Structure formats: structure tokens, C-alpha cells
Amino acid sequence: MFLIIKKPETEKDYEDYYALRWQILRRPWGLPRGSEKDEREETSIHLMAYTEDRIPVGVGRAHFNSKNEAQVRFMAVDPHYQNNGIGSTLLAALERRVKIDGAKYIVLNSRETAIGFYKKNGYSSEGRIFTLFDSIKHIKVRKDL
Numbered sequence: 747m748f749l750i751i752k753k754p755e756t757e758k759d760y761e762d763y764y765a766l767r768w769q770i771l772r773r774p775w776g777l778p779r780g781s782e783k784d785e786r787e788e789t790s791i792h793l794m795a796y797t798e799d800r801i802p803v804g805v806g807r808a809h810f811n812s813k814n815e816a817q818v819r820f821m822a823v824d825p826h827y828q829n830n831g832i833g834s835t836l837l838a839a840l841e842r843r844v845k846i847d848g849a850k851y852i853v854l855n856s857r858e859t860a861i862g863f864y865k866k867n868g869y870s871s872e873g874r875i876f877t878l879f880d881s882i883k884h885i886k887v888r889k890d891l
């Protein structure tokens with residue numbers, strides 16, 4: 747599938763970006779608009795995937811926890827477009843970006859349902875399981891760059 751991976755730039759890009767994040771990661775749990783953001787948005791790396799017709803279909807974010815440690819959060823692909831390699835392409839682009847900025851490894855908290863996706867992309871489980879939003883089990887995973 748032909749994809750465009752780029753940083754959101756305009757106000758409209760950011761509207762689409764956060765709307766997609768909310769629709770996929772928050773709305774199914776009845777969480778309100780606004781719940782899709784955290785306090786690190788201003789200082790994070792944001793990337794978005796578009797089809798060749800410029801339909802926004804995927805989002806992902808990375809930030810630094812320390813000089814060497816980057817963290818990926820809010821990976822989400824429109825359900826109609828999942829399993830087409832979009833998530834992997836976005837994740838690889840985030841990995842390249844944080845590596846350029848000095849990251850030695852990436853950590854992330856994977857939903858239990860997405861662990862297979864991260865394993866396919868070279869992440870290994872750190873074994874720690876915890877629950878967020880009262881019901882979603884998460885597992886900490888890591889990849890050395």
C-alpha cells in the first residue's frame with residue numbers, strides 16, 4: 747500500500763491527528779475528547795500516515811524519558827486499514843527519528859491485544875503486566891536501537 751508518513755503541520759492536520767487517536771484509543775472505552783492527550787504533546791515527535799488520497803489512517807508519538815530512553819505512545823491505525831503494514835511503517839519511522847536524536851532504546855506499554863504487533867517489530871516483553879483505564883491489561887516492552 748502506498749503511504750505518506752509525515753509530521754502533522756497545520757491546525758487541520760493536528761485536528762485529524764488527535765481525532766484519530768481519540769476514535770481508536772479512547773472512544774471505545776467511553777472516554778471523552780481531551781482524554782487522548784497527555785502533558786507531553788508539546789515536546790513529543792508526532793507522525794501521521796496518509797493514503798495516497800490523503801486520508802489520515804494512522805498516528806504514533808514518541809518522547810524522551812531520558813537522554814538514552816525514548817518511549818512510544820498512542821500508536822493507532824484506523825480499523826478499516828489495519829493489517830496493511832501501516833502500524834509497522836509508522837513505528838519504524840518513529841524509531842529512526844528518536845535514534846537520530848540519540849535514543850539507545852525504546853520502551854512502551856503495549857495493550858495485551860497488541861503485543862503480537864510489537865513482537866513482530868522486534869520488541870521483547872519485560873514481563874510486567876498492569877491495568878490502565880480499569881480494564882485494559884498492558885505489558886511493558888522494549889527494543890534496543
Ligand SMILES: CC(C)(COP(=O)(O)OP(=O)(O)OC[C@H]1O[C@@H](n2cnc3c(N)ncnc32)[C@H](O)[C@@H]1OP(=O)(O)O)[C@@H](O)C(=O)NCCC(=O)NCCS
Nearest residue numbers: 822823828829830831832833834856857859860862863866
Ligand atoms: C496495533 C496496531 C497499531 C497495528 O497496526 P497495523 O497497521 O494493523 O499493523 P501492521 O499491519 O503493520 O502489522 C504488522 C504485523 O503485526 C501483526 N499484527 C498487527 N496487529 C496485531 C495484533 N493486534 N496482534 C497480533 N499481531 C498483530 C500483523 O499481522 C503483521 O504481521 P505480518 O507481518 O506477519 O503480516 C493497530 O492494530 C491498532 O491501531 N490497534 C488498535 C489500537 C491499539 O491497540 N494500539 C496499540 C496501543 S499499545
